[in-house]
Amino acid sequence: MRRGWLWIGALLLLGGCASSSRPIDEIQIIQEMGYDFENGRYTGTAVYPTFKQGPMTKPNLLTTTSPTIYDLIPRLSSKSPLPIEEGQLRLILFGKEFAKRGVTQITHSLARNNKVGSHLLLGVAKGSAKELLHITAKTTLSDTLYLPNLVEQNEQSMNLPKTNLHLFLYRYFSPGSDPFLPYFEKKGDFVKLEGLALFRDDNYVGHVSLRDAFLMKILLGETKNGVYQLKVGNRGKQGEDRVMLQNLWAKPKFEWKRDGSRHRLDVFVHIHASVRDYPSWLDPLMGKQLDNVKKKMENELEHNIERLFRYFQKKRIDPLGFGDFVRSVTKHWDQAAFYREYPDLDIRPHVTVDIVHTGIGE
Amino acid sequence: MKQPIPDRFLISPFFVFFVVHAIQIGVGALSFQRPLMKAVGQDAWMVVLLAGLAAHLFIWLMYRLLSRAPFGGDIVSLHQHYLGRWFGGLLSVGVMCYYLLAALTVLQSYIEIIKVWVFPLMGTWQFSLIFLALTYYAVLGGFRVVAGLCVWGVVIPLATIFPMLFFPLEYAQYRNLLPVFDHSFGQLVSASKEMTLQYLGFEMLLMYYPFVKNAPSSQKWAHAANGFTTFIYLVIILISIVFYNQEQIQHLTWPTLTLAKIPEVPFIERMEYIVISIYVLVVFPIITLSVWAATRVVKQLFAVQQRRSLPVLLVILFIGTLLLQEKADIERIGQWTAKLGLYLVAVYVPLLCISVWVVEKVKKTLQQKP
Numbered sequence: 001m002r003r004g005w006l007w008i009g010a011l012l013l014l015g016g017c018a019s020s021s022r023p024i025d026e027i028q029i030i031q032e033m034g035y036d037f038e039n040g041r042y043t044g045t046a047v048y049p050t051f052k053q054g055p056m057t058k059p060n061l062l063t064t065t066s067p068t069i070y071d072l073i074p075r076l077s078s079k080s081p082l083p084i085e086e087g088q089l090r091l092i093l094f095g096k097e098f099a100k101r102g103v104t105q106i107t108h109s110l111a112r113n114n115k116v117g118s119h120l121l122l123g124v125a126k127g128s129a130k131e132l133l134h135i136t137a138k139t140t141l142s143d144t145l146y147l148p149n150l151v152e153q154n155e156q157s158m159n160l161p162k163t164n165l166h167l168f169l170y171r172y173f174s175p176g177s178d179p180f181l182p183y184f185e186k187k188g189d190f191v192k193l194e195g196l197a198l199f200r201d202d203n204y205v206g207h208v209s210l211r212d213a214f215l216m217k218i219l220l221g222e223t224k225n226g227v228y229q230l231k232v233g234n235r236g237k238q239g240e241d242r243v244m245l246q247n248l249w250a251k252p253k254f255e256w257k258r259d260g261s262r263h264r265l266d267v268f269v270h271i272h273a274s275v276r277d278y279p280s281w282l283d284p285l286m287g288k289q290l291d292n293v294k295k296k297m298e299n300e301l302e303h304n305i306e307r308l309f310r311y312f313q314k315k316r317i318d319p320l321g322f323g324d325f326v327r328s329v330t331k332h333w334d335q336a337a338f339y340r341e342y343p344d345l346d347i348r349p350h351v352t353v354d355i356v357h358t359g360i361g362e
Numbered sequence: 363m364k365q366p367i368p369d370r371f372l373i374s375p376f377f378v379f380f381v382v383h384a385i386q387i388g389v390g391a392l393s394f395q396r397p398l399m400k401a402v403g404q405d406a407w408m409v410v411l412l413a414g415l416a417a418h419l420f421i422w423l424m425y426r427l428l429s430r431a432p433f434g435g436d437i438v439s440l441h442q443h444y445l446g447r448w449f450g451g452l453l454s455v456g457v458m459c460y461y462l463l464a465a466l467t468v469l470q471s472y473i474e475i476i477k478v479w480v481f482p483l484m485g486t487w488q489f490s491l492i493f494l495a496l497t498y499y500a501v502l503g504g505f506r507v508v509a510g511l512c513v514w515g516v517v518i519p520l521a522t523i524f525p526m527l528f529f530p531l532e533y534a535q536y537r538n539l540l541p542v543f544d545h546s547f548g549q550l551v552s553a554s555k556e557m558t559l560q561y562l563g564f565e566m567l568l569m570y571y572p573f574v575k576n577a578p579s580s581q582k583w584a585h586a587a588n589g590f591t592t593f594i595y596l597v598i599i600l601i602s603i604v605f606y607n608q609e610q611i612q613h614l615t616w617p618t619l620t621l622a623k624i625p626e627v628p629f630i631e632r633m634e635y636i637v638i639s640i641y642v643l644v645v646f647p648i649i650t651l652s653v654w655a656a657t658r659v660v661k662q663l664f665a666v667q668q669r670r671s672l673p674v675l676l677v678i679l680f681i682g683t684l685l686l687q688e689k690a691d692i693e694r695i696g697q698w699t700a701k702l703g704l705y706l707v708a709v710y711v712p713l714l715c716i717s718v719w720v721v722e723k724v725k726k727t728l729q730q731k732p
Binding site for chain 2 (some may be wrong): 007087088108111113117118119166167168170173174175324325327328329330331333
């Protein structure tokens with residue numbers, strides 16, 4: 001049997017010859033990629049780190065234009081001395097013009113690409129993606145992951161709902177929902193997260209602010225985190241009549257009812273929150289005062305949520321997945337019929353706020 | 363006709379659990395969700411249960427049949443005893459071809475996965491050669507070695523791949539499971555055909571039955587194995603239903619591997635490559651046992667030693683992998699295997715069972731008459 005082993009060993013060694021390994025300093029690892037559409041041509045921008053001494057890296061950019069989308073990576077290759085690897089892609093940024101024309105060509109190609117992970121982030125830039133990537137490359141000293149970190153930080157502790165390639169594809173393919181992505185804007189020499197870009201199918205159709213993103217986050221069933229400023233009085237100077245609410249735990253509940261000839265969707269939201277900041281005239285925030293503030297908060301939240309719903313209905317988009325909810329409670333759900341009714345659908349928010357605490361001081 | 367097989371070549375009944383289970387779960391577990399959810403959407407998990415129950419029935423039938431085989435023999439001796447030398451022999455060759463086809467399906471599907479995911483530039487023949495050389499080595503070791511492979515082929519993937527399946531629950535949308543029973547019972551039954559290839563594997567019992575010590579007592583382990591297979595498929599399908607939506611899954615060739623893109627570990631970026639590597643241990647026992655069963659048929663039929671026929675069969679497999687490299691071909695042989703296997707366990711074995719029962723009845727009455 002020793003001969004058998006020898007034989008197998010030789011075969012395995014032979015097999016090793018065929019695959020070529022690629023040391024890290026001999027490839028160009030793209031970490032961020034931007035796509036733009038300008039004057040009938042597509043522009044691709046790749047951000048990659050160059051390794052200098054030790055752990056110091058410097059973000060570098062490659063840009064190319066082409067009349068087609070698929071051609072961009074090969075064209076980038078013709079400008080790069082090292083082979084381009086997309087296995088470490090962390091974020092793909094679409095320029096607004098590009099996003100308006102549809103992003104499926106990119107997302108489908110990503111979905112088919114076995115090298116790209118499901119955690120890849122996507123985003124939309126207000127102006128051009130190229131410009132934004134240039135700014136991040138300039139403002140950060142060594143970090144090529146500025147934008148991905150920005151998104152992740154805000155998802156984990158602030159108002160941004162979770163988004164990534166998997167979720168984008170999930171919402172895109174789902175018959176009962178539409179995708180959305182983080183929306184960036186250039187502010188002076190900085191890049192700022194502005195809110196959420198909304199899509200109908202794969203076309204950008206509008207965006208909501210980061211404040212409204214909080215409401216979306218709660219309505220999507222992401223239970224924790226997010227802050228929201230609410231107006232509770234009319235006392236002149238700015239800032240003096242607002243309270244800052246921090247979501248500790250929230251749960252949405254939907255109910256689908258038949259109301260005569262029409263349908264009605266009731267949305268119940270229960271928020272357990274803490275009040276982070278409140279104006280001094282509200283002191284002490286307890287008893288009747290607290291109930292009063294709570295009532296006002298609930299009213300304003302309901303009002304804002306309703307405004308958000310109307311906006312979605314006007315745009316004929318369903319980023320919150322109402323369609324998917326209705327599908328789950330209807331046998332043989334009819335997608336076309338539901339979305340025909342959708343713009344005039346009676347969607348009513350009902351908000352309950354529980355103020356769990358107001359911080360460690362009173 | 364033949365001597366009973368010596369004790370030292372036998373496995374204890376308990377190991378039937380591993381052998382049956384290892385052969386049932388194969389490359390199909392990576393991709394079965396797609397056709398299933400296309401047919402019945404969120405009710406796919408019921409089909410998994412339904413098909414599992416059907417498999418129990420067929421295993422039971424198979425044990426009824428094999429317990430009547432002369433000298434505790436296998437399907438070849440059954441054929442010879444009840445259907446005569448020529449007709450029986452012809453059917454035995456058919457069974458052998460089926461075993462080879464099963465080995466080819468699994469080997470080819472796995473090579474395709476490696477080529478698509480890991481080494482796109484490598485040729486089929488390299489992998490095929492390595493696999494078949496390993497198969498040669500393992501099959502020469504005899505049935506006990508093959509059964510030992512099956513044990514590891516169950517234990518290691520269960521400890522490594524199975525827990526990974528639960529990471530995607532982070533993104534679970536449990537409302538995808540609703541509404542329950544959105545499809546008619548007829549639809550469910552017709553969709554359960556899609557599960558054939560996934561549950562097939564216990565038909566190897568037709569050959570290794572005489573190698574099990576006190577074989578009839580192993581029936582409970584075969585049923586347990588099938589139950590466990592059902593459980594694993596159920597877990598995979600439930601996770602897939604809540605993780606993907608029905609449209610999205612139609613765009614993925616191997617939904618289970620895409621599930622493995624979700625776990626994030628600091629020292630390794632992408633778990634699906636680990637899953638594919640460990641999957642060798644799932645695939646390899648299937649190939650070896652199928653090839654072993656084929657050589658066993660040859661030995662019983664033509665009295666050719668297994669070590670003589672083995673290289674011939676492996677060369678046939680090797681040529682098969684070279685000829686059928688395109689995706690459409692691979693899918694087609696998969697469908698053939700599923701169809702043939704279904705006829706074997708669901709039509710042929712019951713028919714044989716009935717005819718054997720009738721023959722025995724007639725014999726008895728004839729003996730009683732004079």
